Structure formats: C-alpha cells, structure tokens
Amino acid sequence: MPKATNQDLKKMLRDHELKATSQRIALLKLLNNTYKHFDAEELYLELHKRQKNVSRATIYRSLEALVDQELVNKLDFGDGRMRYECSRGGDDHHDHLICEQCGKIVEFLNIEIEAQQLAVCEENGFLPTTHTMYIFGICADCRNLESEPEIG
C-alpha cells in the first residue's frame, strides 16, 4: 500500500476523536511506514533522529491513545517493556512466534486456535475481550546457524 501522507494521518486521528498534533502525526507515520515492532525508547530515539523531538511522556501518552483507538497494537513479549505495531485495519488479529536467539518475530493466524479459544470461553461462561499468545523458541535461521559446521 502507498505510504500515508500527513493529511491521511491527520484524518485518521480526527476520525478517532484525537487531536492531530505534530507529535502524534510523526509517531503514527513512523509506525505506519516502518513495518516493525517498536518499544517506546526506540520510537523516542527514531523520532529524534528525524528531528522530531517528541518527549518520552508524550510518546507514552500518545501510544496509549492510539492503542485505545485500535490504531496501534500493544504487545507484551514478557521482557519488561511493551512493543507497538501499527494495526492494519478492521480484523488484523494475529499471534506471534518470537525467536529467543535473534529476536525475530513471525506473525501467524490459525483459525482453529481462534475457534478453540472461543469454545473454551463458552464452556466457562467467559466473555472474552482480548487474548495474547506468544510462542517462544528458536527460528529456522538460528537453527540453521547452530547446525552449521565450524569454519576450520
């Protein structure tokens, strides 16, 4: 898809009842144009690199607002800091494989798992709002490296 223009992002914010500040536009642009899972500090540094001196407090506050509006997803990989990825429209739900060696993240969606989750909720009279599922392990690339013969 084409990169979003500032006007697009401005509209996106206003459509979600968020004021279109330059800080939020810069943040959203970064998340939309770079397909990556950022943590707050990476966003802070990346914005400064681009001469957008957004404060850390604003980054956290803006991310919270964007997550509330489902423009951004917040991910918890269990290492003590949250990651953020842009949400790609209505039904972009997916889960993650996380390589413990190189940190690579692979997204996946398994219909059967999603269906079984709903079944479990139903059995328990539980009304689900969200769920998180992360599978940790060693990715294909890192496994190959491991089995590579030593360079003599």
Place this chain on the structure above:
Amino acid sequence: MPKATNQDLKKMLRDHELKATSQRIALLKLLNNTYKHFDAEELYLELHKRQKNVSRATIYRSLEALVDQELVNKLDFGDGRMRYECSRGGDDHHDHLICEQCGKIVEFLNIEIEAQQLAVCEENGFLPTTHTMYIFGICADCRNLESEPEIG
C-alpha cells in the same frame, strides 16, 4: 494431596541441586499449600505475616531458582508484575482465562490448541521452547452481577 512436610520440601530442593535454606522452604511451602497465583510482594507480606522475615531480594532470587528448576511457574498477565504458581509435576501445562473485573483466574488446557501451536511451529521451521496464552475478559460471576436487577 497431603500437605508437604518440611522434610519433603527439603528433599525437593536438594533433588534439584538447590540448597535447602529456611527461606526457600518457607517460600515453597507457601506456594505448595496455597493454591493461588502470587506476585512477589504478596509472597513477601504473607511470609512476614507468618514470622518468616525473608527479604525481597531473596524472594526474587529464590523464585528465579525455583522457576529454573520448574518447581514453580512464572506467569505474565501483562499488568507489570509477574505471578508465581506451584508447578504440579511433570506435565502440568495449562493456559489462563483472566477476569478483567474481579481478577479471577481460571486454568484450562485445550489439546487442539496445543496441537495447532506445534503445527504452526512446524510450518515455520520454528523450534518452540515455551508459550504463553492468556485470554482476558469477563468471567461468568461478573457477568451475572452485571445483569442483576438493581436493588430498589
């Protein structure tokens, strides 16, 4: 099952190459005899209530050792602090439903989900080590309360 005696716990620790200190025994006893998901501060306060004045640092270090030895499971419900539950032997894997209203936790195991997770890993050449799955929502009890008629 009968409550574990101090001797049982001592053996359990030594069987896992851990020195049997009074602090670790107290911690393990608490986790084994109370079927509950504790966070570190709750463990600290509970132990002090029982006249076992274990320091916070020791609680964290002991929990780390117990988790390494798979005597205890570490859970991340995404609210900024870790929870700990005793592991009930070899294959006690289970996932969690978490009520966002009352905090209640229901454990479940769904064979089909487990199988599909392995299938996803296989498709991606991914070697899984662990996974976490938490479903957040409103539990049956809280839903009933919500629909309860007002008391006039």
Place this chain on the structure above:
DNA sequence: TGCGTAAATGAGAATCATTCTTATTTTCAT
C-alpha cells in the same frame, strides 16, 4: 482570520517491580 478554552506537551520528578551490591550468615561436604 483571530480568540479563548480545553486539551496536549515538555521536562524532569516520582513510582513500582525487579536487580544489584556488599557485608554477614548459613549450608553442607569432609
């Protein structure tokens, strides 16, 4: 187009869970 107000921001202090440091105490093999 300019104004006023409510909302957003910046800077750094505060918080909270967790980890680290160092002196002291304890465990346990011998």
Place this chain on the structure above:
DNA sequence: ATGAAAATAAGAATGATTCTCATTTACGCA
C-alpha cells in the same frame, strides 16, 4: 566440628512507565 562456597539482608540502583505542573497548541466559533 570446620571452612569454603553459596545464600541472605538491607537498602541502593535500575529501567520502564506514569505523574506533575507550567507552558504551548489545536481548533470550534465569532
């Protein structure tokens, strides 16, 4: 019983995130 290696206590340090409050900005309305 003894001593070396490991564990502990107490509180300082850390790191991610949230809060405070003075200042700035967005934007509906005139």
